[in-house]
Amino acid sequence: MPERGRPRSFDRAAALRRAMEVFWAKGYEGASLSDLTAAMGINSPSLYAAFGSKEALFLEATDLYTRSEGTDIWSTLKEAPTARLAIEGFLTETARAYSRADRPQGCLIALGALHQDSTQGLICQDLRRRRAENQTALQARLDRAVAEGELPADFDCRAAATFFATVQHGMSIQARDGATHAALMATVAGAMAAWRTMAGANT
Amino acid sequence: MPERGRPRSFDRAAALRRAMEVFWAKGYEGASLSDLTAAMGINSPSLYAAFGSKEALFLEATDLYTRSEGTDIWSTLKEAPTARLAIEGFLTETARAYSRADRPQGCLIALGALHQDSTQGLICQDLRRRRAENQTALQARLDRAVAEGELPADFDCRAAATFFATVQHGMSIQARDGATHAALMATVAGAMAAWRTMAGANT
DNA sequence: TAAATTATGTATCGATCAACACAGAATCGA
DNA sequence: TCGATTCTGTGTTGATCGATACATAATTTA
Secondary structure, eight states, rough: OOOSSSOOOSHHHHHHHHHHHHHHHHHHOOOHHHHHHHHHHOOOOHHHHHHHHOOOOOOOOHHHHHHSSSHHHHHHHHOOOOOOOOHHHHHHHHHHHTTTTTOOOSSSSHOOOOOGGGGHHHHHHHHHHHHHHHHHHHHHHHHHHHHHHOOOOOOHHHHHHHHHHHHHHHHHHHHHOOOHHHHHHHHHHHHHHHHHHHHHHTO | OOOOOOSSSSSSHHHHHHHHHHHHHHHHOOOHHHHHHHHHHEEEEHHHHHHHHHHHHHHHOOOOOHTTTSSSHHHHEEEOOOOOOOOOHHHHHHHHHHTTTTOOSSSSHSSOSSSOGGGGGGHHHHHHHHHHHHHHHHHHHHHHHHHSSSOOTTHHHHHHHHHHHHHHHHHHHHHHTTTOOOHHHHHHHHHHHHHHHHHEEEE
């Protein structure tokens, strides 16, 4: 019954993916409707009919980003057998994802809208929430390791999660500056050097 | 002889400082001429007469930023007696500078223009150059420590500089997300934990 | 086939963008 | 005092921003 009237003549999911790539490369402000409609292959009335507004399109695009581009990173974090391998895998997957030749460099969540503004308060807030959720996921993995006795009880999971999340954010800027995969891995190595001090050499 | 014709009725240096704060808070794209002229207390023709264009104003503002806001961070790096204290001081000063209540949070150089665009290619390029210079300064300090025998000859100065520069970039995003000074210091502690592994426990 | 419904393309809306034309005002050297 | 020079405020420029009005096309239900 949702099939009444003239059917849509374009692939909504494909158009959303194109929009995601534009937002990813140019940020929310930097992506104009002209950029978006050109990449999506549609005219603006079709965009508004299908997605509602530029804001709503961005929110849907970030959702798609999290579901498609973020899965490797966050599934590695959760499924790795030890906390150390979880953090190392998390950062290694980040280095790989941020330096893919066929994708914009860096992270849409980290770089999409950093300057709060009256016209994009909602966007900023949404990305900020997503970044906070990521940091929470990091901390949850470390908390689990403490609960399972893998890490000492006095391990500061909150501080460590803050640190590793910050490193990941920095890697977005580094990648935007054209850093190679090897350069990003140098940062990963540095972060894992911190791990050895924080968790002890035996973990 | 530069005093001919009607004298300027506003303080050019003070106006530049106001412009710097607007760019710092909103980024290059996000700062409109209305924002700038309102903060500077002048009309747009005065802005163009005194600074040339929005682009030129931004470049002058980043220069002022480097000279005024960046001095503590980079003088600490150069003047600290040991490499370890240099890095620790560099990061500690960063944490302080990025979380000042009377300033925008994070760094103008890191956050001012991350999305390359035809209209702001020059701006992006300039900020990128400045970020590269900062990383070079970090590496130079570490190179010096190796040359002086403070660090082992096989210490990877380039990788370490990449790592600490990346941490600093991440702290800008962290600060933009409202991180307290204490939270930023948790990241500093993480980075210094890496130092202990990289340079050995005795440095 | 007719009525209802939804999508598309063209063309445009008012608002805002960065930048400037122009005339009057304020200082200079002569 | 006077011309030359430079700055200031008002008003406006063409371009672009995000978002729609409107007529037409394409489908479903009756």
